[in-house]
Amino acid sequence: MNCGIIVAGGRAQRMGPDVDKAFLSLGSKPVLVYSLMAFEKCTEIDEVILVVRKERVESARCAVQMFGCTKVKKIVAGGTQRQISVANGMAEMGEEVTLVAVHDGARPCVTSALIAETIRSARQYGSGVAAIKITDTVKEVEKDMIISRTVDRTKLWRVQTPQAFKRELLEKAFAVIRKKKLTVTDEASAIELISRAVRLVPSSSSNIKITTPDDLVLAAALMRL
């Protein structure tokens, strides 16, 4: 069985104080619900665990019920860091789960097809992480918006979610970061820490993350809401 873990714990500092971006309205639904529905429709996903801030567990339960997300098996409280939230979600997985796709609830434009791609890559290669090649020139900025250098972009990819892995691999990586008290920005980085190759799956520039009010407009346009 394959499990989706959707993490919706992040606050959006750029949206104003105490704004929970996954619960903002996007068209007629909260941001988070679009991801839930993509996982619901994905035939490669058997169950979903939803991780939200403690204060949001009840709202999340209502949303799940209202929009008929029948694959959601558990709604659990997250932590102060993404890795804690993901670990909390993993702790609730059924025993039969062999593949896990972790997804950021602030990426509402994810498609069932992309989720399935990452799962298939994880089945075959151990990992499948949605990513897109950087096509713009990349600059490093020191301060006051002044460029300090140009970075060689030819090998650079921006990783997104879903990030899918064999369960045993992700559990092993998480045990290591916990033991060594390390902080990682995503699951792929955790896998890299245990020196395992991580494979990318080409995604689309449409799979944006909501971080600014601008991005909400963009997401609405993308989904023609």
Added chain:
Amino acid sequence: MNCGIIVAGGRAQRMGPDVDKAFLSLGSKPVLVYSLMAFEKCTEIDEVILVVRKERVESARCAVQMFGCTKVKKIVAGGTQRQISVANGMAEMGEEVTLVAVHDGARPCVTSALIAETIRSARQYGSGVAAIKITDTVKEVEKDMIISRTVDRTKLWRVQTPQAFKRELLEKAFAVIRKKKLTVTDEASAIELISRAVRLVPSSSSNIKITTPDDLVLAAALMRL
């Protein structure tokens, strides 16, 4: 006076052989025309020089006429590299021009407001380059889609266009790269080569570059075409 140089010389290998992305249809107009119209409406722009492939000069002339782009003063043939195309455009600028905004014709979602911002930054600081902070985790990929390392993203910005500069600064930089036979991916890199600070202007994630068929769909959605 301020001059906009719009470069539309790039072929899109990812679109199929011999496709000129600035001349693809987007809604009811060629991709390029959206940029022309944004420059037309921008009060900080006095004249526009359009640089296209030699075979496209006539089509460009028709488009300029058809869509009433009265600020276009010259349509010139570009070269095999962006820097040659930009230099060809700069050679045609009027003597009174003091600020130049170089723009990629494959970025149809540019706004008059963003063009004006880069010009104002150039007037005050010498340069103003549209850019957005990278919010996704960045990975370096060696081959076969396998991650070789995670890059520190906290200081990374993706630069876009418009890239505006004081004319004398850009001319000096171009003289240096010509003399030293260097290749640069954008004008900001040329300025960096003469060790001058380049200032970024925060842009929007909507200001996308058309590089894949996917991006055409995205641009259409963004502009609600």
